[in-house]
Amino acid sequence: MNKIITSSNIAITVATSLTIFACFFPFVSLADDSLTLKQLLSSVQTSPQSEKLINQISNILRSSKKNTEQIQCTGTKPNGRYSSISTAIAPFDCHFPNKLIVTIKATNFVILPSGRAILIENAKNFNLMPKPIPLSYQITSWSWKKAP
Numbered sequence: 001m002n003k004i005i006t007s008s009n010i011a012i013t014v015a016t017s018l019t020i021f022a023c024f025f026p027f028v029s030l031a032d033d034s035l036t037l038k039q040l041l042s043s044v045q046t047s048p049q050s051e052k053l054i055n056q057i058s059n060i061l062r063s064s065k066k067n068t069e070q071i072q073c074t075g076t077k078p079n080g081r082y083s084s085i086s087t088a089i090a091p092f093d094c095h096f097p098n099k100l101i102v103t104i105k106a107t108n109f110v111i112l113p114s115g116r117a118i119l120i121e122n123a124k125n126f127n128l129m130p131k132p133i134p135l136s137y138q139i140t141s142w143s144w145k146k147a148p
Contacts (some may be wrong), residue, residue: 004029036071039073042062045117045137047122053139073092076090083133084129085133086132091105100145109135110134120135
């Protein structure tokens with residue numbers, strides 16, 4: 001059964017996911033740079049920017065009769081000093097029906113074992129952190145384009 005997703009439904013889902021995450025640290029480990037839009041949105045920090053993007057996404061999903069689990073996103077595979085992070089980091093490209101792509105730029109945060117979020121650049125000793133290393137994202141900008 002397909003449900004119509006509204007911005008308030010997504011906002012509630014994101015807020016609930018972040019609350020549960022902050023309390024118990026459950027996080028889906030990704031083996032590569034691919035994830036569903038649902039997975040991505042569950043780790044996006046709530047902000048006016050994220051609400052605007054969620055509204056736009058909701059409109060597209062409603063018109064295409066798709067849901068967030070059916071939309072694939074590709075992030076950046078961490079390398080170098082961040083190679084022990086198995087989860088994709090921003091920026092992300094999410095592919096919607098009709099060759100529509102949204103590129104989402106975000107600030108990457110690491111969730112420390114204490115529950116505090118810090119900029120990925122300020123995190124130290126990734127090798128000593130429990131795996132998978134949980135991340136969250138603060139959306140800074142996005143753009144829509146049609147694929148050729």
